Amino acid sequence: MGAAGPFAGSGKAPGPPMDRDEVDRALARLGAEYEAIETSLLALQDHAGRRLLEGAELTGVTKDRWAATEQSITVLWGYFEAYSSALTSARELRARRRWSSREDLVELTDRLRGASVTVANPTAQLTSSITGPAKLSEQFSLEELVARMNDLYARSLDMVVTADAVWSALPARIDLLSAELQRTRSLAHSVGVRPGEHPSGDELESITHELTTLRAQVISDPMAFWRPAPGSSAPGGGRPDTDRYDRSARALQDIRGEIDAVLRVRQDSEERLIRLRDVLSRADRTLTAARSARGEVLAKIAASEVPAVSGPATALQERLATAAEYRRHSQWHRLSPLLELLEREAEDELLRARESLTAVTAPLAVRAELRGRLDAYKAKVARHGFAEDPLLIERYDAARRMLWSAPCDLRVAEHAVLRYQQAAAEALTQREPGPSGPTDRGGY
Template sequence: MAPGRLDAVDVTLTRLEASSATLARSLLDLDARAARVLPAPAATASAPGSQTAMYAGRARDRLDWLWDRFTTLSEVLTRARTLRTGGPRPRRTEELEALLHRASVPRKPPPPHADPAAAGGGVDDGDGDGGGVGAGGPVGAVAGISIHPEELLVGTAETVAAANADLDLLETARSGSLATLAAAERELAELTAALQRIGLGSGSVAELAAARTSVSSLAASVASDPMAVTPAEPAETADRVRLARDAVDELCRQHDSLPDELRAASELLAEIVSAAAAAERATATVVTRVTGTDTGLLRLADGWLDDPQRGLRPWLERLDRRQATGDWLRASRGLTAWRGVATSALATARRAAEVNAAPLNRRGELRGLLRALHAKAVRHGVAEAPDLDVVFQRARETLYTSPVDLDAATELVMSYAAKLVGHTDLEEPTR
């Protein structure tokens, strides 16, 4: 047996092994991508006519075809390596030449979903029909028709590229939604943890439940038919998650601020008590020193402070107890209602203090005005004028005798002022 024949076999065997290794790497990469990108067959079965199902089915067909080619080539190479390592006997060399250099492999179907020319169509396989691996022959092997082992590689590179292109389309369709889903799922986990910190379950927040439903729906759509997912769906999911975040943030704020807000409520109650006391003092002073009656004066409703059911103090004490026992949410909501009533009560108390003090303030103003007018009369030397003095004495008696008729006192002071103007005009020198 000539050494050149064995050398030629070795060259072919080395070339086929290198090509097989290259194909193996491509297949492993494709399998890894497919596992990450392709929807489960059961998922695409629910939408058989969709673009996702079409591209996923095409990618699977191409992968199956490539694995079939690789498996067949591996079997040939295993047989060839076994023969080659058995020693350079003439019979083994002839078997190797027959295996590697002749049409020794049953004819295989062409690459799926491919143009025959792009897959190596027209390769002469020696069967006389001009057809080859890419010639669009029958789907299965044809009995009695074989091809050379090297022709198993024809069309594999193009099919690897086509399968990657299919996966690219599916991955691009999924990528935007997957980013939204990943961010949403992280956010939901954080929100659940935040609720656990404040003693609430995730089911207690309607916005969070709605966000979970939206995330689940988007995940199902991406899993089954990512190419049918519209841009509006991830956007809606992101909006739902934002609403959930706002709701949970508000609950956390209420929980964390409640102790300070309860202390502020105690201070507000003390302010109301002080304002109400000022209103009561003003009422007592006006009744005893000015009007003699509380008609027209303001006061807070009976029991506003200590009534067991509606008094502000017992109500606030109940809220304190709820917060201390962990029922902080009801305490927070109750405090909002309490604060509304308390703010109204403070406004009423302040208004009552102002209104009730008005008669006393008016009496003081009239007394001051009468003193100023009398001082002016003294300076002008007319204080003893009979008509002035009579009005002055009557006004003074009215203002310094309880109860005070403020309307009458006002009229007398104004009358005194008018008469004083007349007297002081007479005293002006002529020009």
């Protein structure tokens, strides 16, 4: 967009004289063009975006483009006045006689089709030629003048509509986000999230500065925040550039989520601290049981590797005390992340204690399984009438002594149980002879 440069008329002859009907049709067409151009110019003159541009303290791209657009609008009005004067003069010439003479028709043809409109060169004082001064005037036909006015109008309107679209979209959205920012800052202050004390407090200050700067830049230089639509030639084709606004909005949304989390901590911190104490207490009781079980295993199971059992989670207990201190002093912004970390670590501690208890008591579980298996086979052979079998009695007594003595060697005891199983299986097989009869291989 900008002021029109010097455009010379086409210079071609208007052609053969028009007849009266052609003259009347041409005047009607040019009159309609006149009315359309006048309506458009008045609408441009009253456009809200134009009034805002005239009253704003512009900077940057918008300042330069508005200066060019103002010159274009001035040129446009000059062209319109010349067009109006030429059209009025042609109408007056046609109105002299009902039946225009040939001389009148020749003159009307020249005025309506030829380069008969003289317009002062709007850039004559701003330009110079290597060979001499710039031309002070230009010659146009009425049709050329209409085309030139349409072009200047489209470019001027594009500037006005674009600036108005940015001003209509961004400042209002920035104001709404700023109001939300103030509410968030108030909430943040109430829970101790302040600049210099918490990263989110510093971020809120940064967003405040960004929105203030962004609004001032949008007001003074709206054209810097416009993205033209690719391939669009329509005035105002495109959309406002909201990237900086969107970044601030996302950052504020993230911080609001953090503040909401802190507010929830303020509401349910006591209950969460109670749950944490309970989880750590269960972990301590489980570790105590594991230590007790380890002593029992070492006393009752021989030749077995028993893992060591760690002590209580004193570090977690100390940090839990710190969390309680934060709560007493209403330091919610510090309590929130500490509680989340403690909850994860406390669950891990309870799981570790349970795994330790399981690992320590594994030999006792193996011994209990062997005892159960031995008694189950004894009951089975008794049902089949082999309760008094000497070999079975001997092997059962040997396995039982090993399993019920302390310390118990699990490897030797397991071998004794297997010998009893084999003897029982052989006895049951002899009871039911036959090539296709079932054979008990020691399963139960």
